[in-house]
Structure formats: C-alpha cells, structure tokens
Amino acid sequence: MSYFNSVHVPGNHAAVFGQPWSFTTANQMTLIADYIWRWTADCPSAMQVEYKFAMNGTWDINRGLGSSSGVVLPQFNPDLVPFGANIPISLPAGIAVWEYYEDTDTSRVYRIDFNSDHVVNLIDVALMTQHWLESECWMSDWCDHYDTNQSGRIDGDDLRPIIDHWLMSGHAD
DSSP, X not given: OOSOSOEEOOBSOHHHHSSTTOTTSSOBOEEEEXXXXXXXXXXXXXXXXXXXXXXXXXXXXXXXXXXXXXXXXXXXXXXOEETOBOEEEEEOSEEEEEXXXXXXXXXXXXXXXXXXXXXXXXXXXXXXXXXXXXXXXXXXXXXXXXXXXXSXXXXXXXXXXXXXXXXXXXXXX
C-alpha cells in the first residue's frame, strides 16, 4: 500500500544517481512493504553528495531536508518536508541503502558494504559480528557505523538489511 505510484532518489552526482537531478534515470525506489520504499546504490568512491525524494515521476511532489542526524552514515532524516532543501551526505565507497517511510515522512541511509569492495557478502557479516551485541552505540559514530538503524545496539535488526540485499542480489560469497 502506498500513497504514490513511484518514488525516485535524484541527486547531484552522476556516478551515484545517474543523470544529475533527473528522476527518470536508474534510481527508482522499490516498494518493499506498506509505505516503505528502498533503493540501493553502489558508490564508486567516497564523495559528498546531495539528494531528495521525488514522487510520481514529477517534481510536483518531493521531499527534502527538514532535519537530519548529520551527513555521515547511518543518516536519519526525521521531518522531511515538501519542497525542502537538498539533503547532504558523505558517502563512503561501496553499497549504501536509502529507505523512505512515506507514512511518517522520514528516511534513512545506511551502509551495508563495510569493507567497500562493492559486494555484500560474508566478509561484511563477519565485520558486523565483531561488534555483535555491543550497546551504548551513540550518535558520534553508532559503533563504527554498524548500528545501521541507530537503536544504540548491534543486533539482528542491523544484520537483516545485509542479508536481504545479499539474497536479493544473488551474491553467494
């Protein structure tokens, strides 16, 4: 179930978003559950970018920055607003995931390729499990960025997106 026919993630860098600020390139999100959209991108190198969410194949409905947890990953954007400012973020090399929650107008971006080799595999799981069940993960670095959902603890909820991508992408490493 969704309010929108489509949601895209246009941005300012061709290597990540396709043609800059175009919602017609390969950055269409997938509806993965009621009101939850997901898009995965492989960033070729570390870079600073800006992005927004555009709905229904037009700029007439879009969401931008209201407030943000910052420019580093994981990034949480509460209170996205219609026609808000571009959302800045520092992307590391490798695979990152954008999620947009249309029923709350929030989003998050997090990394699932922890060693920046452009593949999600057992190495990424092993890196995360070195921090398994750590708690007291705070905003300064969210336990070296492994607390992907910013819950304060490394657990199955952080591992689930890695496994979901691994199985969807067909990587059997």
